[in-house]
Amino acid sequence: MSLSDLPSIFDGHNDLLLRLHQGEPEDAARLFVNGRKAGHLDLPRMREGGFAGGLFAVFVPSPTHRRERKTDVQASAYDEPLPPAMSQAEALPAALSMTAILHRIERESAGALRICRSVADIRAAMAADVIAAVLHFEGAEPIDTDFHALDVFHAAGLRSLGPVWSRPTAYGHGVPFRYPASPDTGAGLTSHGKALVRACNDRRIALDLSHLNERGFWDVARLSDAPLIASHSNAHAICAHSRNLTDDQMRAIRDSGGIAGLNFAVCFLRPDGRDIAATGVDTMLAHLDHMLDIMGPEHVGIGSDFDGALVPEAIGDGAGLAVLRRAMADHGYDALMLARLCRDNWLRTLEATWGE
Ligand code: ZN
Secondary structure, X not given: OOHXXXXXXXXEEEOHHHHHHHOOHHHHHHHHHHOOOOOOOOHHHHHHHOXXXXXXXXXXXXXXXXXXXXXXXXXXXXXXXXXXXXXXXXXXXXXXXXXXXXXHHHHHOOOOEEEOOOHHHHHHHXXXXXXXXXXXXXXXXXXXXXXXXXXXXXXXXEEEEEOOOOOOOOOOOEXXXXXXXXXOXXXXXXXXXXXXXXXXXXXXXXXXXXXXXXXXXXXXXXXXOOOOEEOOOOEOOOOOOOOOXXXXXHHHHHHHOOEEEEOOOHHHHOOOOOOOXXXXXXXXXXXHHHHHHHHOOOXXXXXXXXXXXXXXXXXXXXXXXHHHHHHHHHOOOOHHHHHHHHHHXXXXXXXXXXXX
């Protein structure tokens, strides 16, 4: 198959909005459309790589901590302390800024990107060669425990939410950046977290389990009536990082009709857990094969973590999705499998979650 015959990608996670928020927010649409020198994603690189759409994360960084701080790449084991919890008042301005940036891009990009609120919207955008963007929160700090902000952001397009990034919230506890380590690192959901699961179910907002610790994961699995989603998490059996999914967690995702998206962060890919860009695409394929072994062909997708992580040098940035799509075809995945992995599994899971 030629590259143009390979399916384009619907991606489960990127941090472009954070990078634009930290840069020149008022210039976000121009930087998106014309391209920017830094980072992984913009319209030219999305087009080149075959990025058709995805979940666009709002992540509020802690004031005194760098995100997913890089450990010594020579370390064979690490355990980074988590930043302290952040109040809603602290988190809200940045969440408003990043949400507004996505709306500004939609308004000022001459139709290059559309905020999608349904899978019908996503399919229509992709068919028209418009980037299909779904608003997602990575960490529920901007949401008050009365869920007023949940309603307001839902009206602004929010369709997916993770109760935690890694620092603790009113709702639950994330895993620290620890290797080697089990994802079973502490207490499960708080009572507010259990209420958040119900509130999201009621509003048909997807719940993302990628940063949640294992007890929180099982709490959501027990309480939620929606498919289980880990938007950007890999196989713990290959890379024993606290951020990756055990085989038991993957079986629960499969049994719920959900999805796990392959994360390109090298520290979640490499069997040695190190943050080294010299990591082969073969390691990405090994995770896909294991996830397919455990979950079957309908529950694996892509969740790049572009603009939020160090990715393999063979991929480099959004344009490198072409390398992955080509490698997946050369690896022997047939046309049906490629379509499922690249986007169909994501669209089916979101369709079931959103009640279409
Ligand atoms: Zn993340």
